Amino acid sequence: MDRLTLVLGGARSGKSARALALCPAPHAFIATAEPLDAEMAARIAAHRAERGPDWEAVEAPLELAAAVTAAARPGRHLLVDCLTLWLSNLLHHGRDPEAETAALLAALAAAPGAAVLVSNELGMGLAPMNALGRAFRDAQGRLNQRIAAAADRVEFVAAGLPLTLKGPPLP
Template sequence: MNQAHEKCLVHLVLGGARSGKTAFGMRLAEEAAREKWMIATAEPFDDEMKARIEQHRQERDHSWRIVEEPVDLVEALQSYATDERVLVVDCLTIWLNNLVIHNIEAKARIAQLCEFIKRSTNKIILISNELGMGLAPETPLGRSFRDLHGKMNQDIAHACGKVTFVAAGLPIALK
Protein backbone atom coordinates (compact mmCIF):
# COMPACT_ATOMS: atom_id res chain seq x y z
CA MET A 1 0.00 0.00 0.00
CA ASN A 2 1.42 3.40 -0.89
CA GLN A 3 1.51 6.44 1.40
CA ALA A 4 -1.50 8.08 -0.24
CA HIS A 5 -3.67 5.06 0.60
CA GLU A 6 -2.32 4.88 4.16
CA LYS A 7 -3.73 8.36 4.80
CA CYS A 8 -6.93 7.77 2.83
CA LEU A 9 -9.96 7.22 5.02
CA VAL A 10 -12.36 6.63 2.14
CA HIS A 11 -14.00 3.20 2.02
CA LEU A 12 -15.82 1.89 -1.08
CA VAL A 13 -18.57 -0.67 -0.45
CA LEU A 14 -19.68 -2.63 -3.52
CA GLY A 15 -22.44 -5.19 -3.98
CA GLY A 16 -25.42 -6.20 -6.03
CA ALA A 17 -28.94 -4.90 -5.62
CA ARG A 18 -30.31 -5.78 -2.18
CA SER A 19 -26.98 -7.37 -1.19
CA GLY A 20 -26.79 -5.54 2.13
CA LYS A 21 -24.14 -3.06 1.02
CA THR A 22 -25.93 0.04 2.35
CA ALA A 23 -26.70 -1.60 5.70
CA PHE A 24 -23.03 -2.61 5.96
CA GLY A 25 -21.90 0.93 5.08
CA MET A 26 -24.23 2.40 7.69
CA ARG A 27 -22.86 -0.01 10.34
CA LEU A 28 -19.35 1.13 9.45
CA ALA A 29 -20.49 4.72 9.88
CA GLU A 30 -22.06 3.97 13.26
CA GLU A 31 -18.68 2.66 14.44
CA ALA A 32 -16.66 5.50 12.89
CA ALA A 33 -18.21 8.65 14.37
CA ARG A 34 -21.06 9.99 16.45
CA GLU A 35 -21.96 12.52 13.78
CA LYS A 36 -23.30 10.62 10.75
CA TRP A 37 -24.30 12.24 7.49
CA MET A 38 -25.91 10.58 4.48
CA ILE A 39 -25.46 12.15 1.07
CA ALA A 40 -28.38 10.71 -0.88
CA THR A 41 -28.09 10.86 -4.68
CA ALA A 42 -31.55 9.66 -5.76
CA GLU A 43 -33.91 11.96 -7.58
CA PRO A 44 -37.65 11.25 -7.39
CA PHE A 45 -38.26 10.87 -11.13
CA ASP A 46 -41.38 8.73 -10.66
CA ASP A 47 -43.78 7.47 -7.98
CA GLU A 48 -41.86 4.24 -7.41
CA MET A 49 -38.61 6.15 -6.76
CA LYS A 50 -40.47 8.59 -4.49
CA ALA A 51 -41.68 5.60 -2.45
CA ARG A 52 -38.15 4.14 -2.27
CA ILE A 53 -36.72 7.44 -1.07
CA GLU A 54 -39.41 7.70 1.59
CA GLN A 55 -38.76 4.11 2.70
CA HIS A 56 -35.04 4.87 3.07
CA ARG A 57 -35.87 7.97 5.15
CA GLN A 58 -38.04 5.87 7.47
CA GLU A 59 -35.33 3.22 7.89
CA ARG A 60 -32.74 5.68 9.23
CA ASP A 61 -32.90 6.73 12.85
CA HIS A 62 -32.94 10.40 13.75
CA SER A 63 -29.22 10.51 14.53
CA TRP A 64 -28.51 10.71 10.78
CA ARG A 65 -28.33 14.02 8.95
CA ILE A 66 -29.45 13.77 5.32
CA VAL A 67 -28.22 15.85 2.39
CA GLU A 68 -29.81 15.27 -0.99
CA GLU A 69 -27.34 15.89 -3.82
CA PRO A 70 -28.01 14.11 -7.10
CA VAL A 71 -25.24 15.65 -9.24
CA ASP A 72 -22.67 17.86 -7.46
CA LEU A 73 -21.20 15.12 -5.30
CA VAL A 74 -17.66 16.45 -4.88
CA GLU A 75 -18.99 19.86 -3.88
CA ALA A 76 -21.24 18.22 -1.28
CA LEU A 77 -18.34 16.16 0.09
CA GLN A 78 -16.18 19.28 0.31
CA SER A 79 -18.97 21.19 2.05
CA TYR A 80 -19.91 18.61 4.66
CA ALA A 81 -16.70 16.66 5.42
CA THR A 82 -15.18 17.42 8.83
CA ASP A 83 -12.96 15.51 11.25
CA GLU A 84 -15.95 14.88 13.54
CA ARG A 85 -18.24 13.42 10.87
CA VAL A 86 -18.51 10.36 8.74
CA LEU A 87 -20.19 10.83 5.37
CA VAL A 88 -21.99 7.98 3.60
CA VAL A 89 -22.75 8.43 -0.10
CA ASP A 90 -25.70 6.29 -1.19
CA CYS A 91 -25.14 5.64 -4.01
CA LEU A 92 -22.62 6.13 -6.80
CA THR A 93 -24.69 4.09 -9.26
CA ILE A 94 -27.61 6.50 -8.98
CA TRP A 95 -25.20 9.46 -9.08
CA LEU A 96 -23.72 8.18 -12.36
CA ASN A 97 -27.24 7.62 -13.72
CA ASN A 98 -28.11 11.22 -12.85
CA LEU A 99 -25.02 12.51 -14.67
CA VAL A 100 -26.00 10.53 -17.78
CA ILE A 101 -29.65 11.64 -17.63
CA HIS A 102 -28.66 15.31 -17.22
CA ASN A 103 -26.07 15.01 -20.01
CA ILE A 104 -23.19 15.97 -17.70
CA GLU A 105 -19.69 14.80 -18.64
CA ALA A 106 -19.51 11.72 -16.40
CA LYS A 107 -15.86 10.83 -17.00
CA ALA A 108 -14.74 14.29 -15.89
CA ARG A 109 -16.90 14.10 -12.74
CA ILE A 110 -15.57 10.62 -11.92
CA ALA A 111 -11.98 11.88 -12.32
CA GLN A 112 -12.81 14.83 -10.06
CA LEU A 113 -14.22 12.46 -7.43
CA CYS A 114 -11.14 10.23 -7.61
CA GLU A 115 -8.83 13.21 -7.09
CA PHE A 116 -10.92 14.31 -4.10
CA ILE A 117 -10.76 10.80 -2.61
CA LYS A 118 -6.97 10.67 -2.94
CA ARG A 119 -6.62 13.97 -1.03
CA SER A 120 -9.32 13.37 1.56
CA THR A 121 -8.42 13.02 5.23
CA ASN A 122 -12.04 12.61 6.27
CA LYS A 123 -14.08 9.49 6.96
CA ILE A 124 -16.20 8.80 3.88
CA ILE A 125 -18.05 5.63 2.89
CA LEU A 126 -19.08 5.31 -0.75
CA ILE A 127 -21.76 2.80 -1.75
CA SER A 128 -21.91 1.48 -5.33
CA ASN A 129 -23.57 -1.38 -7.15
CA GLU A 130 -21.58 -4.06 -8.93
CA LEU A 131 -23.36 -4.31 -12.27
CA GLY A 132 -20.95 -6.47 -14.22
CA MET A 133 -21.82 -9.81 -12.63
CA GLY A 134 -25.23 -10.24 -14.21
CA LEU A 135 -26.55 -10.67 -17.72
CA ALA A 136 -25.34 -8.31 -20.41
CA PRO A 137 -27.88 -5.53 -20.89
CA GLU A 138 -30.12 -5.92 -23.92
CA THR A 139 -29.69 -2.41 -25.32
CA PRO A 140 -26.64 -0.45 -26.49
CA LEU A 141 -27.45 2.26 -23.91
CA GLY A 142 -27.60 -0.36 -21.15
CA ARG A 143 -24.27 -1.88 -22.21
CA SER A 144 -22.67 1.55 -22.45
CA PHE A 145 -23.87 2.45 -18.94
CA ARG A 146 -22.66 -0.90 -17.55
CA ASP A 147 -19.22 -0.33 -19.09
CA LEU A 148 -18.97 3.26 -17.82
CA HIS A 149 -20.12 2.13 -14.39
CA GLY A 150 -17.58 -0.71 -14.26
CA LYS A 151 -14.76 1.67 -15.16
CA MET A 152 -16.02 4.13 -12.51
CA ASN A 153 -15.93 1.42 -9.85
CA GLN A 154 -12.40 0.45 -10.89
CA ASP A 155 -11.14 4.03 -10.77
CA ILE A 156 -12.78 4.76 -7.41
CA ALA A 157 -11.59 1.45 -5.92
CA HIS A 158 -8.06 2.32 -6.96
CA ALA A 159 -8.35 5.75 -5.26
CA CYS A 160 -9.85 4.41 -2.00
CA GLY A 161 -7.91 3.09 0.95
CA LYS A 162 -10.42 0.31 1.61
CA VAL A 163 -12.81 -1.65 -0.60
CA THR A 164 -15.37 -4.20 0.59
CA PHE A 165 -17.67 -6.38 -1.50
CA VAL A 166 -20.98 -7.41 0.10
CA ALA A 167 -22.90 -10.48 -1.04
CA ALA A 168 -25.92 -11.91 0.80
CA GLY A 169 -25.23 -9.46 3.63
CA LEU A 170 -21.72 -10.80 4.14
CA PRO A 171 -18.74 -8.45 3.70
CA ILE A 172 -15.61 -9.59 1.86
CA ALA A 173 -12.56 -7.32 2.16
CA LEU A 174 -11.01 -6.67 -1.25
CA LYS A 175 -8.55 -3.97 -0.25
Template sequence: MLPKLSLILGGANSGKSAFAEALVMAESHPRIYIATAQAFDDEMRQKVQSHLVQRGPNWKTIEAPLTTSDALENLPEDTVVLLDCATMWLSNHMLAETDLAAEQAKLLDALKACPAQVVVVSNEVGLDVVPENALARRFRNAQGALNQAIAKQADLAVLVVAGLPMVLKGELP
Protein backbone atom coordinates in the same frame (compact mmCIF):
# COMPACT_ATOMS: atom_id res chain seq x y z
CA MET B 1 -12.00 3.02 13.26
CA LEU B 2 -12.96 3.33 9.61
CA PRO B 3 -10.24 4.18 7.11
CA LYS B 4 -10.32 7.45 5.18
CA LEU B 5 -12.14 5.97 2.15
CA SER B 6 -14.20 2.78 2.00
CA LEU B 7 -16.06 1.28 -0.96
CA ILE B 8 -18.98 -1.06 -0.39
CA LEU B 9 -20.07 -2.94 -3.52
CA GLY B 10 -22.93 -5.32 -4.17
CA GLY B 11 -25.81 -6.14 -6.44
CA ALA B 12 -29.32 -4.77 -6.13
CA ASN B 13 -30.80 -5.57 -2.70
CA SER B 14 -27.62 -7.39 -1.67
CA GLY B 15 -27.47 -5.71 1.73
CA LYS B 16 -24.69 -3.29 0.76
CA SER B 17 -26.43 -0.14 2.05
CA ALA B 18 -27.39 -1.78 5.36
CA PHE B 19 -23.81 -3.00 5.77
CA ALA B 20 -22.42 0.47 4.98
CA GLU B 21 -24.85 2.09 7.42
CA ALA B 22 -23.76 -0.34 10.16
CA LEU B 23 -20.11 0.57 9.53
CA VAL B 24 -20.92 4.27 9.82
CA MET B 25 -23.14 3.75 12.88
CA ALA B 26 -20.23 2.07 14.68
CA GLU B 27 -18.30 5.34 14.51
CA SER B 28 -18.74 7.89 17.28
CA HIS B 29 -18.44 10.89 14.93
CA PRO B 30 -21.40 12.89 13.61
CA ARG B 31 -22.93 11.20 10.54
CA ILE B 32 -23.66 12.76 7.17
CA TYR B 33 -25.63 10.99 4.45
CA ILE B 34 -25.05 12.24 0.92
CA ALA B 35 -28.06 11.11 -1.10
CA THR B 36 -27.71 10.81 -4.85
CA ALA B 37 -31.15 9.35 -5.66
CA GLN B 38 -33.82 11.38 -7.38
CA ALA B 39 -37.41 10.41 -6.58
CA PHE B 40 -39.27 10.68 -9.89
CA ASP B 41 -42.08 8.27 -8.94
CA ASP B 42 -44.01 6.98 -5.92
CA GLU B 43 -41.95 3.81 -5.62
CA MET B 44 -38.71 5.78 -5.38
CA ARG B 45 -40.25 8.29 -2.96
CA GLN B 46 -41.26 5.38 -0.71
CA LYS B 47 -37.77 3.90 -0.94
CA VAL B 48 -36.19 7.23 0.02
CA GLN B 49 -38.62 7.60 2.95
CA SER B 50 -37.88 4.03 4.07
CA HIS B 51 -34.14 4.77 4.07
CA LEU B 52 -34.71 7.94 6.13
CA VAL B 53 -36.68 6.00 8.73
CA GLN B 54 -34.13 3.17 8.76
CA ARG B 55 -31.25 5.58 9.42
CA GLY B 56 -33.04 7.40 12.21
CA PRO B 57 -32.69 10.99 13.39
CA ASN B 58 -28.95 11.03 14.13
CA TRP B 59 -27.96 11.76 10.53
CA LYS B 60 -27.63 14.97 8.57
CA THR B 61 -28.80 14.40 5.00
CA ILE B 62 -27.42 16.29 2.01
CA GLU B 63 -29.27 15.72 -1.25
CA ALA B 64 -26.71 15.97 -4.05
CA PRO B 65 -27.76 13.93 -7.09
CA LEU B 66 -25.43 15.88 -9.43
CA THR B 67 -23.37 17.98 -7.02
CA THR B 68 -21.85 15.20 -4.94
CA SER B 69 -18.33 16.52 -5.43
CA ASP B 70 -19.36 19.91 -4.08
CA ALA B 71 -21.11 18.26 -1.11
CA LEU B 72 -17.84 16.53 -0.14
CA GLU B 73 -15.99 19.84 0.09
CA ASN B 74 -15.53 21.56 3.44
CA LEU B 75 -16.98 18.75 5.54
CA PRO B 76 -15.61 18.65 9.08
CA GLU B 77 -12.77 16.22 9.69
CA ASP B 78 -14.58 14.75 12.70
CA THR B 79 -17.52 13.43 10.64
CA VAL B 80 -18.19 10.21 8.83
CA VAL B 81 -19.97 10.35 5.48
CA LEU B 82 -22.09 7.74 3.75
CA LEU B 83 -22.34 8.46 0.03
CA ASP B 84 -25.23 6.35 -1.25
CA CYS B 85 -24.79 5.68 -4.04
CA ALA B 86 -22.23 6.04 -6.83
CA THR B 87 -24.53 4.13 -9.19
CA MET B 88 -27.34 6.68 -8.90
CA TRP B 89 -24.76 9.48 -9.21
CA LEU B 90 -23.56 7.96 -12.48
CA SER B 91 -27.12 7.44 -13.75
CA ASN B 92 -27.94 11.06 -12.96
CA HIS B 93 -24.95 12.31 -14.93
CA MET B 94 -25.68 10.03 -17.87
CA LEU B 95 -29.29 11.27 -17.99
CA ALA B 96 -28.07 14.88 -17.74
CA GLU B 97 -25.60 14.15 -20.56
CA THR B 98 -22.69 15.68 -18.69
CA ASP B 99 -19.05 14.98 -19.49
CA LEU B 100 -18.66 11.70 -17.56
CA ALA B 101 -14.87 11.69 -17.63
CA ALA B 102 -14.71 15.21 -16.21
CA GLU B 103 -17.35 14.50 -13.56
CA GLN B 104 -15.66 11.25 -12.54
CA ALA B 105 -12.32 13.03 -12.18
CA LYS B 106 -14.00 15.73 -10.10
CA LEU B 107 -15.62 13.10 -7.85
CA LEU B 108 -12.35 11.20 -7.38
CA ASP B 109 -10.54 14.44 -6.51
CA ALA B 110 -13.28 15.36 -4.03
CA LEU B 111 -13.09 11.94 -2.37
CA LYS B 112 -9.33 12.29 -2.06
CA ALA B 113 -9.52 15.84 -0.67
CA CYS B 114 -12.45 15.29 1.72
CA PRO B 115 -11.19 15.57 5.30
CA ALA B 116 -13.95 13.30 6.65
CA GLN B 117 -14.06 9.52 6.59
CA VAL B 118 -16.15 8.52 3.56
CA VAL B 119 -18.00 5.29 2.85
CA VAL B 120 -19.17 4.98 -0.77
CA VAL B 121 -21.89 2.52 -1.75
CA SER B 122 -21.98 1.33 -5.36
CA ASN B 123 -23.57 -1.42 -7.42
CA GLU B 124 -21.43 -4.15 -8.91
CA VAL B 125 -22.95 -4.50 -12.37
CA GLY B 126 -20.30 -6.60 -14.09
CA LEU B 127 -21.49 -10.01 -12.90
CA ASP B 128 -24.47 -10.24 -15.22
CA VAL B 129 -25.00 -10.96 -18.90
CA VAL B 130 -23.94 -8.44 -21.52
CA PRO B 131 -26.82 -5.94 -21.85
CA GLU B 132 -28.78 -6.05 -25.08
CA ASN B 133 -28.71 -2.33 -25.90
CA ALA B 134 -25.99 0.25 -26.37
CA LEU B 135 -27.09 2.58 -23.54
CA ALA B 136 -27.12 -0.27 -21.01
CA ARG B 137 -23.69 -1.44 -22.19
CA ARG B 138 -22.37 2.13 -21.94
CA PHE B 139 -23.74 2.37 -18.40
CA ARG B 140 -22.28 -1.01 -17.38
CA ASN B 141 -18.86 -0.02 -18.74
CA ALA B 142 -18.97 3.41 -17.08
CA GLN B 143 -20.05 1.88 -13.76
CA GLY B 144 -17.27 -0.69 -13.93
CA ALA B 145 -14.70 2.02 -14.64
CA LEU B 146 -16.03 4.20 -11.79
CA ASN B 147 -15.97 1.29 -9.33
CA GLN B 148 -12.41 0.41 -10.33
CA ALA B 149 -11.26 4.01 -9.90
CA ILE B 150 -12.86 4.36 -6.45
CA ALA B 151 -11.52 0.94 -5.38
CA LYS B 152 -8.02 1.96 -6.43
CA GLN B 153 -8.21 5.01 -4.12
CA ALA B 154 -10.01 3.20 -1.29
CA ASP B 155 -8.31 1.85 1.80
CA LEU B 156 -11.15 -0.66 2.28
CA ALA B 157 -13.25 -2.40 -0.39
CA VAL B 158 -15.99 -4.86 0.53
CA LEU B 159 -18.30 -6.88 -1.71
CA VAL B 160 -21.65 -7.72 -0.10
CA VAL B 161 -23.52 -10.74 -1.44
CA ALA B 162 -26.74 -12.00 0.18
CA GLY B 163 -26.01 -9.73 3.14
CA LEU B 164 -22.58 -11.27 3.68
CA PRO B 165 -19.51 -9.04 3.46
CA MET B 166 -16.39 -10.24 1.68
CA VAL B 167 -13.34 -8.01 2.16
CA LEU B 168 -11.55 -7.40 -1.14
CA LYS B 169 -9.02 -4.84 0.08
CA GLY B 170 -7.96 -3.65 3.53
CA GLU B 171 -9.39 -4.73 6.87
CA LEU B 172 -12.73 -4.17 8.55
CA PRO B 173 -12.57 -2.08 11.71
Protein backbone atom coordinates in the same frame (compact mmCIF):
# COMPACT_ATOMS: atom_id res chain seq x y z
CA MET C 1 -11.85 3.52 10.34
CA ASP C 2 -10.37 3.67 6.86
CA ARG C 3 -10.33 7.07 5.20
CA LEU C 4 -12.13 5.91 2.04
CA THR C 5 -14.25 2.76 1.83
CA LEU C 6 -16.18 1.45 -1.18
CA VAL C 7 -19.05 -0.95 -0.54
CA LEU C 8 -20.13 -2.84 -3.67
CA GLY C 9 -22.97 -5.29 -4.23
CA GLY C 10 -25.97 -6.15 -6.30
CA ALA C 11 -29.50 -4.84 -5.90
CA ARG C 12 -30.90 -5.62 -2.44
CA SER C 13 -27.63 -7.25 -1.38
CA GLY C 14 -27.41 -5.40 1.93
CA LYS C 15 -24.74 -2.93 0.79
CA SER C 16 -26.52 0.15 2.18
CA ALA C 17 -27.04 -1.49 5.58
CA ARG C 18 -23.35 -2.46 5.62
CA ALA C 19 -22.33 1.09 4.76
CA LEU C 20 -24.49 2.45 7.59
CA ALA C 21 -22.75 0.08 10.01
CA LEU C 22 -19.35 1.43 8.90
CA CYS C 23 -20.23 5.07 9.70
CA PRO C 24 -20.23 5.91 13.40
CA ALA C 25 -21.50 9.32 14.50
CA PRO C 26 -21.03 12.10 13.79
CA HIS C 27 -22.07 11.46 10.21
CA ALA C 28 -23.75 12.91 7.14
CA PHE C 29 -25.63 11.07 4.41
CA ILE C 30 -25.19 12.28 0.84
CA ALA C 31 -28.08 10.99 -1.26
CA THR C 32 -27.93 10.84 -5.04
CA ALA C 33 -31.47 9.52 -5.65
CA GLU C 34 -34.31 11.72 -6.80
CA PRO C 35 -37.97 10.86 -6.05
CA LEU C 36 -39.09 10.88 -9.68
CA ASP C 37 -42.04 8.55 -9.04
CA ALA C 38 -44.05 7.18 -6.11
CA GLU C 39 -42.07 3.94 -5.89
CA MET C 40 -38.74 5.79 -5.68
CA ALA C 41 -40.18 8.23 -3.13
CA ALA C 42 -41.18 5.21 -0.99
CA ARG C 43 -37.67 3.73 -1.29
CA ILE C 44 -36.11 7.03 -0.23
CA ALA C 45 -38.49 7.27 2.74
CA ALA C 46 -37.61 3.71 3.81
CA HIS C 47 -33.88 4.44 3.61
CA ARG C 48 -34.39 7.65 5.60
CA ALA C 49 -36.27 5.74 8.32
CA GLU C 50 -33.56 3.05 8.39
CA ARG C 51 -30.89 5.72 9.01
CA GLY C 52 -32.72 7.43 11.84
CA PRO C 53 -32.86 11.10 12.82
CA ASP C 54 -29.22 11.64 13.80
CA TRP C 55 -27.99 11.74 10.20
CA GLU C 56 -27.59 15.07 8.42
CA ALA C 57 -28.99 14.54 4.92
CA VAL C 58 -27.56 16.23 1.83
CA GLU C 59 -29.23 15.84 -1.57
CA ALA C 60 -26.70 15.64 -4.43
CA PRO C 61 -28.11 14.01 -7.57
CA LEU C 62 -25.47 15.69 -9.76
CA GLU C 63 -23.05 17.90 -7.79
CA LEU C 64 -21.49 15.13 -5.71
CA ALA C 65 -17.97 16.57 -5.49
CA ALA C 66 -19.34 19.89 -4.23
CA ALA C 67 -21.56 18.10 -1.70
CA VAL C 68 -18.60 16.11 -0.35
CA THR C 69 -16.58 19.31 0.01
CA ALA C 70 -19.43 21.12 1.77
CA ALA C 71 -20.37 18.26 4.14
CA ALA C 72 -16.87 17.11 5.12
CA ARG C 73 -15.63 18.01 8.59
CA PRO C 74 -12.79 16.66 10.73
CA GLY C 75 -14.02 13.58 12.57
CA ARG C 76 -17.26 13.35 10.57
CA HIS C 77 -18.09 10.29 8.50
CA LEU C 78 -19.70 10.78 5.10
CA LEU C 79 -21.86 8.12 3.50
CA VAL C 80 -22.58 8.49 -0.23
CA ASP C 81 -25.43 6.31 -1.47
CA CYS C 82 -25.18 5.58 -4.30
CA LEU C 83 -22.70 6.04 -7.11
CA THR C 84 -24.85 4.06 -9.55
CA LEU C 85 -27.75 6.51 -9.33
CA TRP C 86 -25.29 9.40 -9.53
CA LEU C 87 -23.82 7.95 -12.74
CA SER C 88 -27.30 7.50 -14.19
CA ASN C 89 -28.10 11.13 -13.36
CA LEU C 90 -24.86 12.31 -14.98
CA LEU C 91 -25.53 10.42 -18.19
CA HIS C 92 -29.17 11.56 -18.28
CA HIS C 93 -28.03 15.20 -18.06
CA GLY C 94 -25.23 14.80 -20.63
CA ARG C 95 -22.40 15.23 -18.14
CA ASP C 96 -18.96 13.66 -18.61
CA PRO C 97 -18.62 10.77 -16.11
CA GLU C 98 -14.82 10.68 -16.37
CA ALA C 99 -14.44 14.38 -15.52
CA GLU C 100 -17.06 14.16 -12.75
CA THR C 101 -15.31 11.11 -11.27
CA ALA C 102 -11.98 12.97 -11.28
CA ALA C 103 -13.65 15.89 -9.45
CA LEU C 104 -15.20 13.49 -6.91
CA LEU C 105 -11.86 11.77 -6.26
CA ALA C 106 -10.18 15.15 -5.76
CA ALA C 107 -12.90 16.22 -3.31
CA LEU C 108 -12.59 12.96 -1.38
CA ALA C 109 -8.80 13.26 -1.21
CA ALA C 110 -9.04 16.81 0.15
CA ALA C 111 -11.89 16.14 2.59
CA PRO C 112 -11.13 15.74 6.29
CA GLY C 113 -12.73 12.73 7.92
CA ALA C 114 -13.73 9.39 6.46
CA ALA C 115 -16.11 8.52 3.63
CA VAL C 116 -18.01 5.37 2.70
CA LEU C 117 -19.34 5.14 -0.85
CA VAL C 118 -21.96 2.65 -2.01
CA SER C 119 -22.13 1.38 -5.59
CA ASN C 120 -23.70 -1.43 -7.56
CA GLU C 121 -21.60 -4.13 -9.17
CA LEU C 122 -23.21 -4.55 -12.59
CA GLY C 123 -20.63 -6.64 -14.39
CA MET C 124 -21.63 -10.08 -13.10
CA GLY C 125 -24.80 -10.61 -15.12
CA LEU C 126 -25.68 -11.06 -18.74
CA ALA C 127 -24.55 -8.47 -21.26
CA PRO C 128 -27.28 -5.85 -21.79
CA MET C 129 -29.29 -6.26 -24.98
CA ASN C 130 -28.85 -2.69 -26.24
CA ALA C 131 -26.04 -0.20 -26.75
CA LEU C 132 -27.26 2.20 -24.04
CA GLY C 133 -27.35 -0.59 -21.45
CA ARG C 134 -23.87 -1.77 -22.42
CA ALA C 135 -22.51 1.80 -22.30
CA PHE C 136 -23.98 2.28 -18.81
CA ARG C 137 -22.56 -1.03 -17.57
CA ASP C 138 -19.14 -0.13 -18.96
CA ALA C 139 -19.21 3.36 -17.41
CA GLN C 140 -20.24 1.85 -14.05
CA GLY C 141 -17.36 -0.61 -14.23
CA ARG C 142 -14.86 2.19 -14.92
CA LEU C 143 -16.30 4.32 -12.09
CA ASN C 144 -16.10 1.43 -9.61
CA GLN C 145 -12.52 0.65 -10.65
CA ARG C 146 -11.39 4.26 -10.19
CA ILE C 147 -13.01 4.58 -6.76
CA ALA C 148 -11.69 1.15 -5.68
CA ALA C 149 -8.16 2.09 -6.73
CA ALA C 150 -8.30 5.19 -4.50
CA ALA C 151 -10.03 3.41 -1.60
CA ASP C 152 -8.27 2.10 1.48
CA ARG C 153 -10.96 -0.56 1.88
CA VAL C 154 -13.31 -2.26 -0.58
CA GLU C 155 -16.05 -4.69 0.42
CA PHE C 156 -18.42 -6.72 -1.70
CA VAL C 157 -21.77 -7.56 -0.09
CA ALA C 158 -23.87 -10.56 -1.11
CA ALA C 159 -26.89 -11.84 0.86
CA GLY C 160 -26.06 -9.31 3.58
CA LEU C 161 -22.58 -10.73 4.10
CA PRO C 162 -19.51 -8.54 3.49
CA LEU C 163 -16.46 -9.94 1.76
CA THR C 164 -13.28 -7.87 2.03
CA LEU C 165 -11.70 -7.28 -1.38
CA LYS C 166 -9.11 -4.71 -0.27
CA GLY C 167 -7.82 -3.88 3.19
CA PRO C 168 -7.62 -6.01 6.34
CA PRO C 169 -10.73 -7.94 7.44
CA LEU C 170 -12.76 -6.19 10.13
CA PRO C 171 -13.50 -7.98 13.41
